[in-house]
Amino acid sequence: DTEVTQTPKHLVMGMTNKKSLKCEQHMGHRAMYWYKQKAKKPPELMFVYSYEKLSINESVPSRFSPECPNSSLLNLHLHALQPEDSALYLCASSRGLAGAHHSYEQYFGPGTRLTVT
């Protein structure tokens, strides 16, 4: 199974709502990622988890709160978002984090299209 699944596919939320995005992989990967992608732009890294611990936070506003309940699951909790947070949110996983002389390919989910009204 080389699939990363994400739910929901689409999400519309108001600025006062609280919602969560979910991501799951069963490849035994130990690194998981959240990216934000605006139209016609490359993915921008938000968070990286390694062995269920937060490894990288790219100075993301606190209205985005990641959680890694176990090695297969990654959540992104959303609260008090702004319209400019509307984007495609991508989850990815890899065998591990890049090391001094090696890299790993990342497997991406299909994304959640988020619209904040």
Place this chain on the structure above:
Amino acid sequence: SQQGEEDPQALSIQEGENATMNCSYKTSINNLQWYRQNSGRGLVHLILIRSNEREKHSGRLRVTLDTSKKSSSLLITASRAADTASYFCATDVIKGRRALTFGSGTRLQVQP
């Protein structure tokens, strides 16, 4: 700032033609990867080239890496309509954060 910049930003070709996309980066890298993204979908890994490699092939894909010029190219031969997608290079650096940085991407349109 973007580690990788790609050109062209957009490319339109006819089916059967070859498509070449270029990627330039700023700092020394471990490895360079290329990904494809169909419209509004997740990215798919195409190929990884290590910093000590100069060229790599995978099916109709050919990737070159010139570390002296800090640049890479992706060649798709005998293109098909199904190759229509955005293509991104991604690098991870020798020193610094242990994560990929994606280039700006090339949008490829293959006309049937």
